[in-house]
Amino acid sequence: MSSVLAPITKEVLVWARETSNREQGELADVAGVLLDRYLEWEAGTSQPTLRQVEQIANKVKIPTIVFFLAEPPSEPKPLLDYRTVTNDGQAGYSPELTLEIRKARYLQSRLGECSDDIVPGWHSGLPALNLTDNPIEKAVELRALIGVSLDQQREFKAENRGLREWRKALFNIGILTFGFRVPRTEALGFSIWHDRFSLAAFNLEGYKAQQVFTLFHELAHLALRQSVVSDLGEGGFDRLTAQVKQVEIFCNRFASAFLLPPGSTSVQDAIDAIPKDDLTSIEIIDKIAKRFRVSKYVVLHRLIESGRIPRDTVSSVFSLWRKHDDDEDEKREEKVKQRTERDKQKGKTIAKSPAAESVISRGESLAIRVHSATKNGLIHSSDAQDLLGIKDHNFESLEGLFERWRVTL
Numbered sequence: 308m309s310s311v312l313a314p315i316t317k318e319v320l321v322w323a324r325e326t327s328n329r330e331q332g333e334l335a336d337v338a339g340v341l342l343d344r345y346l347e348w349e350a351g352t353s354q355p356t357l358r359q360v361e362q363i364a365n366k367v368k369i370p371t372i373v374f375f376l377a378e379p380p381s382e383p384k385p386l387l388d389y390r391t392v393t394n395d396g397q398a399g400y401s402p403e404l405t406l407e408i409r410k411a412r413y414l415q416s417r418l419g420e421c422s423d424d425i426v427p428g429w430h431s432g433l434p435a436l437n438l439t440d441n442p443i444e445k446a447v448e449l450r451a452l453i454g455v456s457l458d459q460q461r462e463f464k465a466e467n468r469g470l471r472e473w474r475k476a477l478f479n480i481g482i483l484t485f486g487f488r489v490p491r492t493e494a495l496g497f498s499i500w501h502d503r504f505s506l507a508a509f510n511l512e513g514y515k516a517q518q519v520f521t522l523f524h525e526l527a528h529l530a531l532r533q534s535v536v537s538d539l540g541e542g543g544f545d546r547l548t549a550q551v552k553q554v555e556i557f558c559n560r561f562a563s564a565f566l567l568p569p570g571s572t573s574v575q576d577a578i579d580a581i582p583k584d585d586l587t588s589i590e591i592i593d594k595i596a597k598r599f600r601v602s603k604y605v606v607l608h609r610l611i612e613s614g615r616i617p618r619d620t621v622s623s624v625f626s627l628w629r630k631h632d633d634d635e636d637e638k639r640e641e642k643v644k645q646r647t648e649r650d651k652q653k654g655k656t657i658a659k660s661p662a663a664e665s666v667i668s669r670g671e672s673l674a675i676r677v678h679s680a681t682k683n684g685l686i687h688s689s690d691a692q693d694l695l696g697i698k699d700h701n702f703e704s705l706e707g708l709f710e711r712w713r714v715t716l
Contacts, residue, residue, distance in 0.1 A: 322379035518604035563608030
């Protein structure tokens with residue numbers, strides 16, 4: 308290990324740890340020192356080596372050079388916490404979720420520096436909404452603006468529920484989409500409003516249908532000009548403040564109406580055809596959901612809006628379905644574990660490449676434009692790697708990935 312001492316600013320070290328939601332012991336471990344020595348660095352009575360600063364910087368995902376600033380840089384306000392698991396309105400996020408939010412903000416920042424070379428003329432075409440608006444009407448208006456018909460939606464791949472197509476459609480109206488990975492119990496999505504680079508994020512650990520619904524729930528937050536973290540859980544709405552509950556119901560109604568337009572005859576016919584005694588049948592509702600490439604919870608919302616299911620029974624239905632989903636999750640996870648174990652015994656690996664993970668996270672539309680701008684010499688390769696969150700040797704594999712996935716502009 309290099310013995311060159313690094314004259315970092317102690318206040319910046321403390322700031323980096325606190326804004327990353329890390330413990331002092333974690334950073335001591337990653338730097339390979341005892342806690343007492345690390346505490347000396349925060350107190351300014353001793354200094355780490357340059358290598359140790361680099362190790363800490365990598366852990367908290369902050370550029371090494373920042374630790375040498377005279378004072379901590381200004382940080383944007385934390386995203387409001389609209390999750391049902393914690394409803395005090397203040398951010399109290401895990402280090403993992405904190406890191407994903409930081410990645411999303413960094414993407415917005417870096418894109419702002421070179422957007423003219425990547426997406427010339429980029430601007431957000433998302434109209435502003437107010438809570439006094441009718442979310443159903445506004446969803447129909449926005450869907451018309453995006454220009455995806457219900458017939459087109461029904462042609463989306465059933466297993467994908469149109470996730471690729473919807474992300475491309477949102478990109479075309481100036482909305483970034485961002486996939487992240489944390490346990491689903493912590494968050495399903497977040498939104499970060501920006502006057503040019505608004506971003507809707509969704510948890511990649513969720514079902515595809517759930518991811519699509521999350522995108523449009525977060526799109527509603529962006530239309531309301533909000534930056535929040537959500538879990539969309541109606542089953543826990545009783546734990547929300549009245550104001551937050553109002554917003555989350557608005558966003559859920561918006562997302563539902565967007566994905567299943569209420570004026571559609573085919574949608575209404577499907578809703579009306581459900582027998583009165585089977586209005587909450589998971590099997591029947593799931594068949595309708597697959598037909599329209601949506602989540603069964605979207606169909607539930609349509610049943611509510613149509614007056615077929617009373618609103619005061621929604622929480623119990625939601626809880627029942629969630630219990631069913633949790634049971635199915637356990638079965639699926641067990642199958643995955645068994646398959647992974649068999650693959651290990653056979654010497655196989657199914658882990659996605661860094662390039663694939665980058666495209667899945669940033670979206671195909673942005674990834675291919677960044678790749679094209681780099682190949683045409685419009686941006687430097689280091690800028691492209693920053694935007695896509697990958698290293699040089701992984702960037703080179705993007706072209707083959709685009710060909711296999713048939714990704715086009």
